[in-house]
Amino acid sequence: MAPSRIFAEADAAPLSRRERRPLNQAAHATRSDGSILTMTVIDLANEGCGVICPVSLLVGERLELSAAGPRKIAAVVRWTDGARAGLAFDFAASPALDHRPRQHERVSIDGEVSMRRAAKLAFRVRIYDLSPEGCKAEFVERPGIGEQLWVKFDGMEALEAKVRWIVGAKAGLKFVRPLHAAVFDLLIAKLRAAA
Numbered sequence: 001m002a003p004s005r006i007f008a009e010a011d012a013a014p015l016s017r018r019e020r021r022p023l024n025q026a027a028h029a030t031r032s033d034g035s036i037l038t039m040t041v042i043d044l045a046n047e048g049c050g051v052i053c054p055v056s057l058l059v060g061e062r063l064e065l066s067a068a069g070p071r072k073i074a075a076v077v078r079w080t081d082g083a084r085a086g087l088a089f090d091f092a093a094s095p096a097l098d099h100r101p102r103q104h105e106r107v108s109i110d111g112e113v114s115m116r117r118a119a120k121l122a123f124r125v126r127i128y129d130l131s132p133e134g135c136k137a138e139f140v141e142r143p144g145i146g147e148q149l150w151v152k153f154d155g156m157e158a159l160e161a162k163v164r165w166i167v168g169a170k171a172g173l174k175f176v177r178p179l180h181a182a183v184f185d186l187l188i189a190k191l192r193a194a195a
Contacts, residue, residue: 023155025186027051027067029075041067044186045157046179048078048088057085065182067189073182089180106131109191114152117143122152130191132184134161134174142166149173153187154194 025041029051039053049065057063057077064072065087075087106129115137116122126138135151143149143163150158151173161173179187 023186023190025067025189027065027186029053029063029065030072032062037063041186042084044155044183046089046159046177046183048075048086049186051085051087052083053085054083056080062090063087067182067186071181071185073180089183091180106136107188109135109188111191111194113137113154114158116150116152116158118148128170130184130188132175132179132181134164134172136170136172138170140169142169143171151175153191155190156187 023041023044025044027039027041029037029039031037037053037055039051041049041051043050057080059077059080061077063075063077065075066072074090074092076090078086078088080086109127109130111127112124113127113135114122115125128136128138137151143166145163145166147163149161149163151161152158159179160176162176163171164174165172
């Protein structure tokens with residue numbers, strides 16, 4: 001019989017989530033006493049992540065998580081199960097995102113993601129650059145401006161996006177909910193490792 005998860009509230013249940021694929025990204029977390037823990041992020045969503053940590057974490061414990069870059073994100077331990085734990089990101093306690101005209105630097109990426117249009121089957125598309133707010137993709141069957149799509153990076157839940165512009169076969173997509181900077185850093189590290 002598998003060990004039961006310990007939740008923050010007696011009647012709490014795990015957050016509902018879509019299918020996640022394995023991730024293996026080294027990370028560090030700073031505890032409230034200033035001590036630093038080494039852990040591995042094993043799955044990732046914009047709302048939180050699963051981790052493996054050799055040190056016991058406490059449900060409700062607040063951490064600052066960082067991986068693949070200097071950015072940190074505040075997180076709360078949602079559940080524990082031995083060395084595994086689930087963290088929920090605390091965006092209110094994390095530094096606010098910059099608000100510049102382009103808002104975020106774009107990172108040059110050459111890879112494939114799964115994409116789905118409303119009421120259609122998923123298909124693979126090439127992406128060429130990525131920011132926390134969106135990406136550029138190349139389509140065989142062009143979408144319309146303003147069309148709603150779902151972009152699925154391996155190891156993450158699908159992100160809802162809208163088509164902002166189209167030039168030839170390429171289109172600019174804007175995520176409905178931008179990725180937090182620390183989640184973005186993890187995603188870029190994963191995409192570069194896969195290349």
